[in-house]
Amino acid sequence: MGISGAKVRSAVGKVRGGVHVQHHKNTADQPIVRLPAPDKVVIPMQMHIGAPCAPIVNVGDTVAVGQCIGDTTAFVSAPIHASISGTVTAVGETTLANGAVTRAVTIESDGQMRLFEGLEAPKIDTREEFLAAIRASGLVGLGGAGFPTHVKLAFKPGTVDTLVVNAAECEPFITVDNRECIENSWDVLSGIQIIKEILDIPRVVIAVERNKPKAIEILSSIARQVEKHKGEISVMQLKSIYPQGAEKIMIYSATGRRVPAGKLPSDVGCLVMNVASVAFVARYVKAGKPLVSRSLTVDGSAICVPQNVRVPIGMSVGEIIDHCGGFKATPYKIITGGPMMGSILAFSKEDSLKKETDCINCGRCAAACPMHLQANSIARIVKTGDVDALVRAGTNVCMECGSCAFSCPAGRPLVQHMRLAKSMIREAAKANGK
């Protein structure tokens, strides 16, 4: 690495399978640009698999940035905050990227981005206070799935010995985690220290894919400066292979432990957090400003000025794209998330997909699967409708990373088959009254 004494560890577990996808990290050197406040935001009351929130504001209310606008008593959820200041103009419904319809609060901007007055740094002395503060911050995992962070952190004390900070960012194009490591490296480090101390986790591994040398360099140089936790926080360099950042794969790479099917990371003593979530924890503990924005990479061959942007939650994709210079070519698809696992927001003519042809039994799907499944035979079992065989084949450990379909020369929609297989298992379980 060229830095004296900087020790970057390499992976403990060797991932079998995975695919080499072109990285397209075109925006890796572009600082995150904060976009000006939009005229209007539509904030959905459900943005993760947990319970939806109920709006607690009414049409006509004046709200400020960071003010709570939706909450629930359900455990697996997190409150939602206004991302701009202005007036609530509607409490209605909106359609999410996955097609689900959910309630949403529309706020029209007063152009001031006025901060809510009640915001202050939380008082944190105990584990319980910390978890309550994280819940109040509205933090959900910023890696993609958006799982409420306070739920993840509420493991039984003493069961987790390793915090894995996930900065793999294995999806093509996306570079915001890389930017987070470079631009807010001290936030990352102090976030780590806060979580480590309050939750009493002895060991921390910051795992970065090898294609982000700058992030690795910066993180490892500042990790060495943390005298207090000398030797307990390390930076690990992982092979750039998709899906390195998937939770179970990440744990295996970083610790050599395998999370058994149907179990959680805490069952093998691990906690995995996205690097941007960790940095947010540090900022929240310091200033008390809830989660109201996130960073995005806007890229693709149809985008005029690909770049990294920080946007208020609820801003329309069309406006974000306009800020990136709009389209320079007719887009075929607008994808939210990465190209491997993301879902389609809008689409037009479909030319990027191959025509599906017959399976030639080449076995590339099986070789690519990081969970060691044989997608071609599972697809075959789907046709027979044998649910027991589907369960035995391990269908439920599939995380839909798309490595199988990516590598299929016959262009078969294998992820779709896997989803179908899983829903068959779910339905059979329901029919059995389980």
Place this chain on the structure above:
Amino acid sequence: MVNDRLLTASASPHVRTRDTTRGIMLDVLIALVPALVASVVLFGFRALAVTAVSVCSCVVFEFLSRKAMRRPNTIGDLSAAVTGMILAFNLPSTIPFWMVVFGALIAIVVVKQMFGGIGQNFVNPALLARIVLMVSFPKAMLASWATPFAWRDSSVDAVTSATPLSILKSGDATMPSLLSMCFSKAGCLGEVCAAALVLGGVYLVVRRVISPVIPLCFVGTVGVCMLAYGFAKGENAFSFAAYELLSGGLLLGAIFMATDYATSPISIKGKIIFAVGCGLITSLIRLFGNMNEGVSFSIVLMNILVPHIDRLTVPKPFGMEKEKKEKKAEVKAS
């Protein structure tokens, strides 16, 4: 912004590999070219003609049978052309053309399309066609080999009944030198130049079309068996084994036919079992059977076992392994 023509949604992933079935088949065709060139050098344009007839008739049969079954036309994936090329490589250059066409009919219509087309055949189409031709026309298939280079030199007997493998077995004549065995010998079109076959195999491995597991295990098993036999007999075991490896269709079979996707196992473990099985059966037939060559039969027999091998070698899904392995990983991690 959104063009409303031809709307189609699709599941993730939204990027795909550039590899296609056609590309893979094209790679196999390219890998077969060195051996084709070698056979034309050795046997003259008759070799090229047999190959052309075989490829053309395979493609035509593929087209006609798909048409008759009212299924989409698949000649564009080039798999029929590959079958045609491999079938030709399994035939003597002296074979009458109509027999070639008959072989193509067996391979494409009977073995491939009647079982559902590409990926569905349970044995290698070209190999089964070769076996059908062998039992139907033993004289044409097994006793009239063109002598290498005879097409350019009229003073040599144009046709011989001896291949190195038959000489090895009967001991009737002297063997050619090992060096010449690497480049030319009497035999089927495609099997006569070991160097060209290995070159094609290396190309396929480099292009990641095939994994080297099957060819290496297959040839390795035959090598070990032949060495053991040689030692037991008290002969010069190494030269005996070397002749065995370079003779007959072993390299052609191990590199191009045993690696056929549809008829070989998916997992590495399965591939090893399959290839070792092929090697054992080949050795048994060559050493103790009354035929000179056993490669075709060994591959076809093992092809039939592939579904069972596949079922026995399904890898354990991640997180569903036995506890023993987990403990090992744990020890390593700490």
